[in-house]
Amino acid sequence: MQFSDVTALPVKLGSAIRGRKLFHPVGVLAEGVLERTAPGSEGLPMRSCDVIGRVSKGVGLPGSTPDVAGLAFRIPPPQDLRSCGPWDVLLASTIAHSRFVLAPVTSWSGATFSSLMPLRYQGRVWWLRARLTTDLGTGGLGLDTIENQINSGEVQFDIEQATARGDFSPLAQLTLRNVDPSCDDIAFDPALHRDCDVELVPRWLADFRRAAYRRSREGRDATEE
Incomplete structure (x- = not known):
């Protein structure tokens, strides 16, 4: 058993006790569209297409509580x-x-979302971040606010990219439009599911994340899909 598998065992236990993901246990799952805004030759190979998206709270605290x-x-x-x-x-x-220091926020509008780990593509290292651009008309961090906004219209995020020490620039726009009422989650896994030419770095941390997501699925009897 690899070291990363051993260190990820608490994630399996926590998921089993909770019966859900240990982190980001509840969220709003929706169909959407990703539209690339950067020139095709610049940066990560993120293309325009239909997507499935999820907005969530890390600890799963109730209502509008910061998380x-x-x-x-x-x-x-x-x-x-x-x-x-x-x-x-x-x-x-x-x-x-910050690109990697997690922090709770008090509202969706005030959040800066980061990939937390850089991605290597064609010999260069890239970071991703996102910001909500839709006016929700209210504060707080309630998931019902996101769900209601999607049901009444849409929710949009600007996706940006930056090199290791460079400034962020526009990459794409993510629009979530149709809430999936049958489910609030799928088994997202950035280490297992990745573009053929893109990888999370450093590798040791990517290995730990891969093991943690696998342990989480084992703990709640979820599949990889």
């Missing part, structure tokens, strides 16, 4: 590269101007 805000979306593989599988992008709220 770590989460945003995830799944990009299906291109038609000619079905062997690659989907690409899961997961982001969470961080302290101001």
